[in-house]
Amino acid sequence: MKTHLNTLFITTQGAYLAKDGQAVAVRIEKKTRLRVPLHNLDAITCFGRVGLSPQLMAACAEAGVSLSLLSESGRFRAAVVGYSPGNVLLRRQQYRAADDEKATCEAARSFVLGKLGNCRTVLNRAARDDATGERADRLSRSAKRMGASIVEAKAADSTDRLRGIEGEAALQYFATFDTLRTSGGGDFAFRGRSRRPPLDRINALLSFVYTLLMSDVRSACESVGLDAAVGFLHRDRPGRPGLALDLMEEFRPWLADRFVLTLINRGQVRPNDFQTVESGAVLMKEKARKDLLVAWQNRKQEETTHTFLGERCTIGLVIHLQARLFARYLRGDIDAYPPYLWK
Amino acid sequence: MPHPESDLLPISALQHLLFCERQCALIHVERVWAENRFTAEGQVLHRKAHDGKPETRDGERIARGLPLRSLVLGVSGVADIVLYRPPTGARVSRGSLASRLRRASQDELAEWVVTPVEYKRGKPKKNDSDRVQLCAQAICLEEMHGVTISEGALYYGRLRKRYPVPFDTDLRSSTLSAADRLRDLLYRGVTPPAVREKKCETCSLLPLCLPESMRRRSARAFIDRQLERAAEAES
Numbered sequence: 001m002k003t004h005l006n007t008l009f010i011t012t013q014g015a016y017l018a019k020d021g022q023a024v025a026v027r028i029e030k031k032t033r034l035r036v037p038l039h040n041l042d043a044i045t046c047f048g049r050v051g052l053s054p055q056l057m058a059a060c061a062e063a064g065v066s067l068s069l070l071s072e073s074g075r076f077r078a079a080v081v082g083y084s085p086g087n088v089l090l091r092r093q094q095y096r097a098a099d100d101e102k103a104t105c106e107a108a109r110s111f112v113l114g115k116l117g118n119c120r121t122v123l124n125r126a127a128r129d130d131a132t133g134e135r136a137d138r139l140s141r142s143a144k145r146m147g148a149s150i151v152e153a154k155a156a157d158s159t160d161r162l163r164g165i166e167g168e169a170a171l172q173y174f175a176t177f178d179t180l181r182t183s184g185g186g187d188f189a190f191r192g193r194s195r196r197p198p199l200d201r202i203n204a205l206l207s208f209v210y211t212l213l214m215s216d217v218r219s220a221c222e223s224v225g226l227d228a229a230v231g232f233l234h235r236d237r238p239g240r241p242g243l244a245l246d247l248m249e250e251f252r253p254w255l256a257d258r259f260v261l262t263l264i265n266r267g268q269v270r271p272n273d274f275q276t277v278e279s280g281a282v283l284m285k286e287k288a289r290k291d292l293l294v295a296w297q298n299r300k301q302e303e304t305t306h307t308f309l310g311e312r313c314t315i316g317l318v319i320h321l322q323a324r325l326f327a328r329y330l331r332g333d334i335d336a337y338p339p340y341l342w343k
Numbered sequence: 344m345p346h347p348e349s350d351l352l353p354i355s356a357l358q359h360l361l362f363c364e365r366q367c368a369l370i371h372v373e374r375v376w377a378e379n380r381f382t383a384e385g386q387v388l389h390r391k392a393h394d395g396k397p398e399t400r401d402g403e404r405i406a407r408g409l410p411l412r413s414l415v416l417g418v419s420g421v422a423d424i425v426l427y428r429p430p431t432g433a434r435v436s437r438g439s440l441a442s443r444l445r446r447a448s449q450d451e452l453a454e455w456v457v458t459p460v461e462y463k464r465g466k467p468k469k470n471d472s473d474r475v476q477l478c479a480q481a482i483c484l485e486e487m488h489g490v491t492i493s494e495g496a497l498y499y500g501r502l503r504k505r506y507p508v509p510f511d512t513d514l515r516s517s518t519l520s521a522a523d524r525l526r527d528l529l530y531r532g533v534t535p536p537a538v539r540e541k542k543c544e545t546c547s548l549l550p551l552c553l554p555e556s557m558r559r560r561s562a563r564a565f566i567d568r569q570l571e572r573a574a575e576a577e578s
Binding site: 124309 | 561
């Protein structure tokens with residue numbers, strides 16, 4: 001099993017990464033500032049203007065270290081992927097399933113149930129743990145509506161129907177999202193999801209964390225031999241990693257959204273960690289982004305018990321395990337894809 | 344009918360097949376691989392066996408890491424060590440054994456005693472897998488050299504001991520049927536279901552195979568159960 005190791009984030013503009021023996025050397029202004037052995041790394045994620053030597057790329061591919069290049073603001077640009085003769089039969093099975101409406105619907109159902117189930121748990125937990133009165137009522141009402149959507153999703157007979165149910169439920173969930181917040185006042189108010197660009201602080205946080213999650217899910221798909229571009233719930237669109245988006249759904253509420261809310265609720269991000277540019281877009285400042293990366297890395301190192309496999313593992317590894325479970329489902333080992341249902 | 348060179352199967356897959364059909368399919372169909380202590384130790388041992396120059400010792404030529412194939416069996420691979428002993432009574436000076444072996448015609452070579460030796464890290468196994476792997480190497484050597492090989496040897500690292508393996512009719516027919524089963528498994532491309540057994544403990548693919556979770560466990564029932572539990576907690 002791929003054990004979940006560290007991710008090395010490079011955020012310094014103009015940094016250069018080179019292979020130094022079996023380690024990666026981080027050079028800034030021609031001075032080596034850091035050396036990390038490759039066998040201690042799971043991934044290297046570079047933000048913005050970061051240079052890499054071809055020798056390092058080859059060594060990463062060989063050592064199974066995923067190497068991703070993101071824009072300075074965290075948008076995925078490219079990944080360096082090694083030659084993977086991999087499992088051609090798995091990929092063929094994935095394409096066949098994606099071409100078959102019944103199989104697509106069954107896979108999409110699992111992704112939707114995973115997402116809605118976890119949304120409901122997030123709402124219920126907040127209602128139970130730290131809410132009283134009107135706030136608790138609002139949260140439980142919203143959770144009940146998720147429950148109703150789950151019942152509908154179980155009975156849905158087409159992928160389009162599932163997409164509709166998922167869309168309505170997402171609107172509903174985000175309508176209550178601000179209620180999950182316990183501090184931050186007006187500075188962190190959430191008035192609906194805005195992506196391109198994020199128009200408030202909480203959307204800026206959500207977008208950034210979704211990008212990080214996306215990088216991890218995509219790497220996990222590729223490392224088990226799945227084609228991250230061919231989705232089920234998400235239709236194919238050139239340049240869009242459909243399967244990675246599918247698998248990401250179940251992680252959004254409990255891993256990404258909870259993470260963002262915790263940062264705000266605990267005061268780990270402050271209003272002046274952000275800047276608003278002329279267009280109204282809200283961006284995170286450099287320092288805040290670095291702190292967030294450290295917190296995200298720590299979160300992924302936390303342990304949990306895998307709900308389906310019943311084994312202890314880190315949260316970062318859960319992402320890989322889910323990709324593996326989806327591959328095993330496609331290969332016919334299990335009768336459905338079991339999403340990670342948070343308790 | 345001989346198999347085309349493009350279709351030869353790895354000899355090592357025979358051993359995987361005899362150990363566990365699912366392991367064999369995971370490695371050779373799904374191209375899944377993982378290391379553990381045992382596989383790493385095995386690699387060190389094999390590297391030791393392969394390393395070093397071929398040599399002549401006690402009137403015997405010792406060749407290492409020899410590439411082999413048999414078109415009849417339809418397999419190819421690498422033998423750790425192959426010993427070549429000239430016919431008894433023939434006088435061979437030390438240095439000339441290698442060149443004499445190289446120059447030997449098939450007819451001359453037929454008189455030589457050829458012995459494949461395979462290195463294993465542990466101790467002799469209950470199943471036939473090591474013997475079948477060795478026998479497949481012998482069948483390759485027979486075909487390539489036109490010789491008849493009556494015996495090979497397995498060297499077990501933990502016991503530091505060589506065990507002779509006679510290539511009798513039984514072993515030869517198990518090897519042929521293993522190759523047929525292997526060809527069928529890889530051709531179908533279906534990974535057999537997981538069965539949890541004691542031997543799983545030693546398998547490096549255990550965390551990728553997930554025999555406990557994959558066996559007779561319904562993911563569908565898991566989803567229903569989890570969602571119902573959450574609904575009950577609500578009301």
